[in-house]
Amino acid sequence: MNDSQAVPRVKLLIDGEFVDSTTEQWRDIVNPATQEVLARVPFATTDEIEAAVSSAKRAFQTWRKTPIGARSRIFLKYQQLIREHMKELAAILTAEQGKTLADAEGDVFRGLEVVEHAAGIGNLQLGELANNVASGVDTYTLLQPIGVCAGITPFNFPAMIPLWMFPMAIATGNTFVLKPSEQDPMVTMRLAELALEAGVPAGVLNVVHGGAEVVNAICDHPDIRAVSFVGSTHVGTHVYNRASAAGKRVQCMMGAKNHAIVLPDAHKEQTLNNLAGAAFGAAGQRCMALSVVVLVGQAQEWIGDLVAKARTLKVNAGVEAGTDVGPLVSCAALDRVSSLIERGQQEGATLELDGRNPAVAGYENGNFVGPTIFSGVTSEMSIYREEIFGPVLCVMHAATLDEAIALINANPNGNGTAIFTRSGAAARHFQEEIDVGQVGINVPIPVPVPMFSFTGSRGSKLGDLGPYGKQVVQFYTQTKTVTQRWFDENDVGTSVNTTITLK
Numbered sequence: 028m029n030d031s032q033a034v035p036r037v038k039l040l041i042d043g044e045f046v047d048s049t050t051e052q053w054r055d056i057v058n059p060a061t062q063e064v065l066a067r068v069p070f071a072t073t074d075e076i077e078a079a080v081s082s083a084k085r086a087f088q089t090w091r092k093t094p095i096g097a098r099s100r101i102f103l104k105y106q107q108l109i110r111e112h113m114k115e116l117a118a119i120l121t122a123e124q125g126k127t128l129a130d131a132e133g134d135v136f137r138g139l140e141v142v143e144h145a146a147g148i149g150n151l152q153l154g155e156l157a158n159n160v161a162s163g164v165d166t167y168t169l170l171q172p173i174g175v176c177a178g179i180t181p182f183n184f185p186a187m188i189p190l191w192m193f194p195m196a197i198a199t200g201n202t203f204v205l206k207p208s209e210q211d212p213m214v215t216m217r218l219a220e221l222a223l224e225a226g227v228p229a230g231v232l233n234v235v236h237g238g239a240e241v242v243n244a245i246c247d248h249p250d251i252r253a254v255s256f257v258g259s260t261h262v263g264t265h266v267y268n269r270a271s272a273a274g275k276r277v278q279c280m281m282g283a284k285n286h287a288i289v290l291p292d293a294h295k296e297q298t299l300n301n302l303a304g305a306a307f308g309a310a311g312q313r314c315m316a317l318s319v320v321v322l323v324g325q326a327q328e329w330i331g332d333l334v335a336k337a338r339t340l341k342v343n344a345g346v347e348a349g350t351d352v353g354p355l356v357s358c359a360a361l362d363r364v365s366s367l368i369e370r371g372q373q374e375g376a377t378l379e380l381d382g383r384n385p386a387v388a389g390y391e392n393g394n395f396v397g398p399t400i401f402s403g404v405t406s407e408m409s410i411y412r413e414e415i416f417g418p419v420l421c422v423m424h425a426a427t428l429d430e431a432i433a434l435i436n437a438n439p440n441g442n443g444t445a446i447f448t449r450s451g452a453a454a455r456h457f458q459e460e461i462d463v464g465q466v467g468i469n470v471p472i473p474v475p476v477p478m479f480s481f482t483g484s485r486g487s488k489l490g491d492l493g494p495y496g497k498q499v500v501q502f503y504t505q506t507k508t509v510t511q512r513w514f515d516e517n518d519v520g521t522s523v524n525t526t527i528t529l530k
């Protein structure tokens with residue numbers, strides 16, 4: 028970290044004001060295609076975290092009583108503002124994160140869909156009522172907000188993932204403290220500005236920046252009731268354990284190794300297009316990227332065509348027209364991916380396509396790796412066991428569909444998987460037998476839309492409930508069950524009932 032004054036400083040959002048941090052600790056936000064320093068992000072001080080949480084705690088007292096229609100209308104306005112600012116948001120995102128402008132718009136759009144869903148909160152936060160459970164007795168549920176909630180987000184979807192979190196938390200009547208990724212917090216801050224413009228009141232949304240220390244402070248804070256985390260398995264496991272031990276409700280969506288099965292009856296051109304897009308899009312930095320393909324039976328002969336397809340993708344800066352694969356987010360990510368490719372070679376996999384050190388005219392300092400394909404990969408190799416989070420595809424072989432299913436079920440991760448086939452019977456068998464939470468059938472990246480929930484499973488998730496959709500309404504509310512009796516005066520009983528039954 029250097030201390031140049033020239034670059035803009037990212038602010039904190041505390042109690043409805045965008046404020047300068049008083050911290051001594053700053054980190055550069057770097058354009059991954061050029062290494063230009065775009066801004067500097069503060070690591071918030073203990074007092075600043077405290078101020079954000081106490082603002083959220085105060086705001087909860089009035090926000091929890093705000094009528095559901097008023098909450099809903101803020102998100103109607105918010106979705107409109109996001110739409111109007113789509114190009115601006117995408118440009119900020121591409122500059123700090125690296126993905127292509129079109130993909131950056133997709134990042135914003137998938138978050139926008141959750142905002143639209145939040146605007147329908149009047150139809151989502153509904154209790155149940157059972158009439159006459161005993162004589163004169165009705166039982167009903169209230170879904171009440173739980174208080175101050177917090178979100179911790181990763182670098183790879185700096186628009187979508189914050190939008191998975193605070194809109195639904197706030198729409199259900201909670202207040203929120205967000206801790207975006209310190210690598211690319213600028214688009215998140217622009218979204219926070221638009222949220223205030225849409226009418227989110229002071230203190231209802233607060234944003235603090237930082238790294239491990241700020242995350243730990245969130246996990247430990249006694250006034251925070253729930254924590255939603257998205258990021259790596261290592262950090263997510265730490266957050267889950269630490270925040271749970273502090274008595275919080277916690278959900279952690281974590282790392283992945285997503286496999287696609289290709290049966291020989293699949294539509295070849297369609298399948299190869301889908302595989303290349305899902306393995307190399309966003310430079311492989313998606314938690315739902317396809318990083319392993321299992322070619323079954325004669326589909327093993329498609330490897331040459333898969334390599335040829337990957338070669339057609341254009342590696343360039345995300346702002347350049349026609350780019351398919353942008354840079355990795357940081358120099359550290361570039362070093363990590365490059366060394367994993369080297370390990371793959373050392374451990375005996377065949378490097379069918381080596382994307383290292385591509386020539387990218389005009390962006391010689393960018394963190395680029397082009398599409399990379401290994402064949403002959405086995406489940407003991409590092410490139411199979413680790414989440415590479417780069418444009419690297421591992422190709423494996425299986426003699427039968429059941430052998431491929433067994434391979435996937437033996438992998439600890441359970442985020443997403445897909446099958447490519449023309450056989451309905453094979454697809455249904457896969458759907459029933461596969462132990463992965465999100466399944467695509469001829470769909471390479473099966474991320475559910477917000478009327479469903481994100482349902483990663485096994486090693487990819489801790490906590491029961493997903494980050495959006497119906498499940499998150501439960502996550503951000505406490506179910507209170509009310510049993511009430513109203514009776515006519517002439518039905519009043521004359522004796523004491525000492526048994527447990529209601530009559």
Ligand code: NAD
Pocket residue numbers: 179180181182183184206207208209237238239240242243257258259260262263265280281282283313314414416442481483487
């Ligand atoms: P990361 O775990 O490094 O960071 C996530 C958050 O945790 C950031 O806000 C960061 O500041 C914080 N953090 C980092 N190190 C910490 C530490 N030691 N202690 C406490 N907090 C810490 O993840 P990332 O590199 O930003 O994102 C990529 C990862 O996120 C990949 O593993 C990817 O699969 C995963 N991811 C998962 C999903 C999902 O829905 N399952 C979605 C997107 C990304």
